[in-house]
Amino acid sequence: MTTNVGILGAGAWGTAVAKVIAEKGIPVDIWSHEESTAEDINQLHENRRFLPEVRLPENLRASTDAEAVANGKEFLILAAPSLYLLDTVKKILSVPSIMEGQTTIGVITKGFIPTKKGPRLILETLEDYLPGFYKHSLVYIAGPSHAEEVSRGKITGLIAASESAKHSIRFRDLLRTNRLLVFSSFDVKGVQVAAASKNVVAIAFGMLDALKTEACKKDIEDMFGDGTESLLLAAGLNEIQLLGRAMGATHPETFTSISGVGDLDVTCRSIFGRNRRFGREIIEKDILASFTSIDDIIERIGEIGYLPEGVVAAKYVYQLAEQYKLKMPISQGVYRILNREIGPLDFLHTFIKDLG
Structure with missing residues (x-):
């Protein structure tokens, strides 16, 4: 599988992270719930609604088809808001590369997920839905960051937390630039x-x-x-x-x-x-x-x-x-x-x- 990235969620933060990765020469597909946002990214190379006045690389492409964005990717980043994250993940459960555990998955959404058992942390909730390959291997990425700054190259630090050191390091290397510092953690x-x-x-x-x-x-x-x-x-x-x-x-x-x-x-x-x-x-x-x-x-x-x-x-x-x-x-x-x-x-x- 060649290095390529899918991002589910074309809000400000998802778009900013997509821009950082695409600027490293890695093809990125991003899923947008809104057709107008996808069109702006593809035609104007700008996310006018969520991240205005930021020029996006041409190797960053948008789609309203979540399955197409997720399929065949080496890395998949979940960026939908917590209110809609679980519904977004359910859209990709039948994607072959997800079913076979070929894609390394990271999450940049912040919040809790409501369940019948009460509020739960995001990763443990997603593990109940994703194939067993992803148990203890998802990566959670957070830190003191704003899309408006990261997308404009302001120096920022993030944490890539996972029970899998291998996957934490893989996401650390994917995201890290001379302006975006990424550190590993086991404290998921x-x-x-x-x-x-x-x-x-x-x-x-x-x-x-x-x-x-x-x-x-x-x-x-x-x-x-x-x-x-x-x-x-x-x-x-x-x-x-x-x-x-x-x-x-x-x-x-x-x-x-x-x-x-x-x-x-x-x-x-x-x-x-x-x-x-x-x-x-x-x-x-x-x-x-x-x-x-x-x-x-x-x-x-x-x-x-x-x-x-x-x-x-x-x-x-x-x-x-x-x-x-x-x-x-x-x-x-x-x-x-x-x-x-x-x-x-x-x-x-x-x-x-x-x-x-």
Whole structure:
């Protein structure tokens, strides 16, 4: 099998990763759910909807046929949002190269998968559907990264986590450039928990960040500053580590590395962060006013105009905290805000009081 790559999911991150690989001279096929996006990639060499103003290589081709994109590939990268990931994988189960275990599979989606047993980590859920060849061999790729920066060659670091050292190294070599640094890890569960949970903290960070601005201080006491944000970020990291240990994380350094504190920091502070943006818009635009509950937000998430995966993660982190009997005031507070039970200021006052 010659070196070629398929990517399922033509959102911003899937497209950015595809661009990095294609620029190394490796042919890449990317699956798009939207016909218009596929046409833009093929005809204009640009993903105008999800990654505008980024020129894409001509050896990056798009299709709306998931089976065609997956078939015969040496590497397949799953990049569909967590809400739709399982349905996407079901589209390719009958692909010959997948059925025979010839393709090495990596995942760049962040989040949890809902099941009848409750929220589960992505890789263990996919293993239940994929052929047995893929048991303990899937690779999970995450780290402090934004599509807007990676696609423009900004220096970035990622973690390729797998129980298979061989497959981790193969994806490390596939993705690595002089601008994209990739490191291996065996802590598959810890890296997945960190990648999913940090989006919830980022929503809280966005709300706090908005409350700091002059426009939002008209009727609010000026009590939040940079130190408050650092307090929130540190407490959020503690919650992520707490959940990670409960779910089977094996390496404490996962949470002090780029997959932990690094990813949390960039998600909370970057202007490109969709979850930070959503948190800000809760304050600035009262974006929750048109929703009745967190389930209502998830059901109508397409109306927001972008995808804040932290909304979905907030529901599942709340359920996991209940399941493992964990005290996670930030994550549980974000859930209650999104579920229209409390307001952001009430949450922040209670959170700070509890810390004291």
